[in-house]
Amino acid sequence: MDRLEHARREKLRRWREEFGFEPYGRRVDGLVALAEARAMLDAAAHEAYNESKSAAKDDPSAKIVDRRPRAKVAGRCVQHRPMGKLVFLRLRDHSGDLQISISKSDVEGQMFTLAKKLDYGDIVVAEGPVGMTQKGEVCIWADRLELHCKSLAPPPEKYHGLTDPELRYRHRYVDMYASPETIRVFQLRSELVARMRRFMETWGYLEVETPMMQPIAGGAAARPFVTHHNALDIDLYLRVAPELYLKRLLVGGLPRVYEINRCFRNEGIDRTHNPEFTTLEAYEAFGDCWSMLDLTEALLHELALSVSEADRPIVPYGELEIDYSRPFDRVRYDELFSRTLGFQMTDFAKVRAKAGELTIKDADKLDDWLLVNEVYEHFCEPTLDPSRPTFVTDYPSAVSPLTRPQQDRPELCERWELLAAGTELGTAYTELNDPDVQRAKFTEQLGGADEEVQTFRSLDEDFLNALRVGMPPAGGLGLGVDRMIMLMTNCSSIRDVILFPLLRPH
């Protein structure tokens, strides 16, 4: 390790002491991206220059004509091939790669020495005419080359980059320059999130920011992270959901609000779960779960079209081709249940028997409907076609404490979940806005909670007060942004779409 860094530090010293320039550079104006420089190629000018040059060889008095456009670029050196008195470099930036050639006859001696001794990972600025090589590769024939940052770290393998996932996540900044597909995933993520925001704005939604630190962890059943405020001497919880605050905004009079931001859940980590993750939550006064369904379908359809290479909303995901054509598939919860298992979900005796096949903690203490949901998730959800986004509708009220029950069948409620590629992408409700019913549901839920849960989830009296003031009927939506990005970028792990996923510190 030391010997590799030592070689680089020795060059650093030499550039400073013998060559008298600062290897950590300074401001540079007039740079163009590498892709832009590549696009500046003028094939005719390149031809004319070559002809003029060979004419000058035959007749030394002839003047060389060079109409090739000039470009000034910066990039990280990712290939270095010194060939005697000619050096080929490949630079990389956010837009792609571009080759630079430095001929000893075209630059000052000091610059040529720099070119010869450059290392993989160094950041340089090069300037010169945009032309081609004999093999037809676009190339800047540099007449200036400056070092603007000396990299001291040993680089990863030139062709494979980093393959160990742990190294890729821990040294994301190396992974990003060594593997262009990594940086592309995050560029695409950024574009897609920007598109989501434009979409929501077009649909009349106002973007808001609600507390990340909450005195009561509400809006979802997950275990929260705890932190402490010293001056107030109170424990606070990192939010598990923004839901209860967004609803307060409907009470306050905003008709359509949304938030794209982080939630934190103190649960296990796997391919589809990171402790902090991004959600899009939206609330629409006088909407319901069906208006949210339209919005969700339209949003995913648009995102899929924007990443699809064809003009159809079909996006590859692993072995699958996921088709986001509207309408998405729909199936009622009870229908999927009886279709898969051959009996009604209200046949609780059979549900209990079926649940016996699963390893469920304290199954005999659980409410019938909770068992229904356990059985449903285990046996029914996996039967859905993973290549079609599917809305499962009409969930049991018992597993949906914030949702309005259906008028004619109160054991069911107005709620759907969206599944694709075998994972849950989101859920939407027709929100409960009767304060008395809400209080009863909260109280019932807390009654079943164990001691640990009660430390972080107490009755949110302020939220109930907001409902007492009066919230319009509404539709509410929550979508997992990271999971949507996974689907749109064909990444099988949530860690591949989060820049710095949580890892256990060394």
Place this chain on the structure above:
RNA sequence: GGUCGCGUAGCUCAGUCGGUAGAGCAACCGCCUUUUAAGCGGUAGGUCCUGGGUUCGAGUCCCAGCGCGAUCACCA
């Protein structure tokens, strides 16, 4: 948390039956003005994840731990 797999040079990877630690890239020295994973000649580089154990002898077998991955559980 359970089960399975992986951990060898800076990086990517071999390492057979338990018998002297290997290659490519990267690095260093030399040659080379059109390379495309450039080439040629030479040099150097190791806590085989950590700690125990078995053995005359352990990268290799056993146990424990750490980290990562897969899967299950958990996560309405």
